[in-house]
Amino acid sequence: MESNLMPERLSAKKKGTFAFKTIADRLPTILTKVIDTTYQYRLKAAELYGEEGANDCKALAGHLSKLRNCLQTDKPLEEIGDGRDDEEMWNKVLREETETRDGVPPSAFTASWLYVECYMYRSINEGIRKSQHLRDFDPFRNQKEQALETSRDALITLSLHLQETLKKGAANFESFSEVIQISLWGNKCDLSISAGVENSQKISPVEPLQRLRPYILVNHVEQVWKLLQSHSNKPLRLDIILDNAGFELFTDLCLADFMMSTSLVTSVHLHYKAMPWFVSDVTASDFHWTLQQLSDSEDKLLSSFGNKWRDYLKNGRWIVHDHPFWTTCHDFSEMKSVSPDLYKELTHSDLIFLKGDLNYRKLVGDREWSHTEPYERALGGFNPAPHCALRTLKADVVVGLQEGVDAKIEARNPEWMVSGEYAVIQFSAK
Numbered sequence: 001m002e003s004n005l006m007p008e009r010l011s012a013k014k015k016g017t018f019a020f021k022t023i024a025d026r027l028p029t030i031l032t033k034v035i036d037t038t039y040q041y042r043l044k045a046a047e048l049y050g051e052e053g054a055n056d057c058k059a060l061a062g063h064l065s066k067l068r069n070c071l072q073t074d075k076p077l078e079e080i081g082d083g084r085d086d087e088e089m090w091n092k093v094l095r096e097e098t099e100t101r102d103g104v105p106p107s108a109f110t111a112s113w114l115y116v117e118c119y120m121y122r123s124i125n126e127g128i129r130k131s132q133h134l135r136d137f138d139p140f141r142n143q144k145e146q147a148l149e150t151s152r153d154a155l156i157t158l159s160l161h162l163q164e165t166l167k168k169g170a171a172n173f174e175s176f177s178e179v180i181q182i183s184l185w186g187n188k189c190d191l192s193i194s195a196g197v198e199n200s201q202k203i204s205p206v207e208p209l210q211r212l213r214p215y216i217l218v219n220h221v222e223q224v225w226k227l228l229q230s231h232s233n234k235p236l237r238l239d240i241i242l243d244n245a246g247f248e249l250f251t252d253l254c255l256a257d258f259m260m261s262t263s264l265v266t267s268v269h270l271h272y273k274a275m276p277w278f279v280s281d282v283t284a285s286d287f288h289w290t291l292q293q294l295s296d297s298e299d300k301l302l303s304s305f306g307n308k309w310r311d312y313l314k315n316g317r318w319i320v321h322d323h324p325f326w327t328t329c330h331d332f333s334e335m336k337s338v339s340p341d342l343y344k345e346l347t348h349s350d351l352i353f354l355k356g357d358l359n360y361r362k363l364v365g366d367r368e369w370s371h372t373e374p375y376e377r378a379l380g381g382f383n384p385a386p387h388c389a390l391r392t393l394k395a396d397v398v399v400g401l402q403e404g405v406d407a408k409i410e411a412r413n414p415e416w417m418v419s420g421e422y423a424v425i426q427f428s429a430k
């Protein structure tokens with residue numbers, strides 16, 4: 001809950017903010033694309049499920065149009081009613097928000113940006129869940145699949161680079177730092193910030209690393225390396241809270257493989273989303289589709305990595321999770337109370353990588369912190385294990401910067417907080 005000790009959460013209350021731009025323009029654009037995709041799917045649905053299938057698509061398009069109108073005209077947000085296991089969690093927050101506003105329900109331009117944006121994706125899923133035949137329909141699937149296909153050259157470049165790196169045997173600080181940066185910059189490829197416009201990796205993921213170094217505003221990679229070296233004689237568990245499908249997922253799987261093959265860790269837990277989320281976030285079907293695509297690739301090296309990684313899943317060295325907490329509106333300071341089982345699970349980790357901008361926004365509560373606020377303070381008590389955020393900036397929230405860094409960059413590039421050009425590698429020890 002809000003506390004007067006902490007700054008306010010970002011909100012579209014204030015015109016001219018990125019939250020306002022997102023809620024006023026970008027979310028309706030994303031929703032319109034979902035409505036079109038749903039409408040186009042009705043012929044396929046009729047083929048598969050007859051009249052009922054076509055009716056499902058019409059009903060879903062109707063639900064989505066009502067949602068878009070509700071957001072655009074700042075109407076009160078309605079309770080979720082689809083019987084999913086997280087329904088009560090969502091409606092409890094809606095009731096609490098209403099109470100804190102003297103009985104006035106939250107709406108798009110008055111509630112927190114984080115709540116409204118997460119609510120939109122949950123409501124899209126509510127419409128899907130209420131259908132008879134569309135429960136596995138993912139309106140973002142085509143975009144996520146195209147994202148992988150159009151990154152093919154980058155996949156091949158990176159797979160060759162990983163093969164060369166692994167041939168050198170044990171990891172050193174340089175090879176570790178490099179594979180971290182590749183996963184970090186993989187986060188530029190996200191379809192939410194591009195409002196669904198194709199945003200795949202076109203250039204080599206390795207060649208620009210040197211040039212991109214100055215764009216990393218906080219770089220704690222050495223602290224992460226030291227943590228790993230301090231435990232080098234015991235089996236370590238790595239957790240990666242995944243973000244986007246497509247090229248970013250491939251960079252994360254390369255990171256996981258590197259950490260295992262060089263024996264920096266002995267097991268990897270990968271966390272993806274329980275429903276379609278923020279356009280390009282990885283779901284279970286995206287994850288397994290991606291591995292299958294790699295295995296089936298004519299490129300022998302990609303195919304060998306796909307097979308190797310599917311074996312890791314089969315023999316339990318890689319474990320996948322899809323806890324519902326990651327697709328709620330809660331920030332991570334609330335995890336211990338809202339999802340104590342997940343928090344407990346994460347306490348078994350020796351190092352957690354959290355990928356991307358939305359995870360970062362939730363780590364720091366999406367609040368209007370001063371940019372020099374210490375990172376640990378902004379975490380609000382979230383620390384199940386040592387963790388490191390690997391994030392490109394796509395929202396106007398950041399903490400832990402040195403004094404003056406923000407003003408210097410702002411002068412050069414006013415869009416620096418939302419363009420995805422800058423990044424942080426931000427570590428917090430347990």
Ligand SMILES: O=P(O)(O)OC[C@H]1O[C@](O)(CO)[C@@H](O)[C@@H]1O
Binds near residue numbers: 022190
């Ligand atoms: O995939 P990522 O890196 O979490 O980025 C998703 C981003 O899309 C946005 O919501 C923009 O709408 C960001 O603010 C958000 O965090």
Ligand SMILES: [Mn+2]
Binds near residue numbers: 243244278280281356
């Ligand atoms: Mn994402």
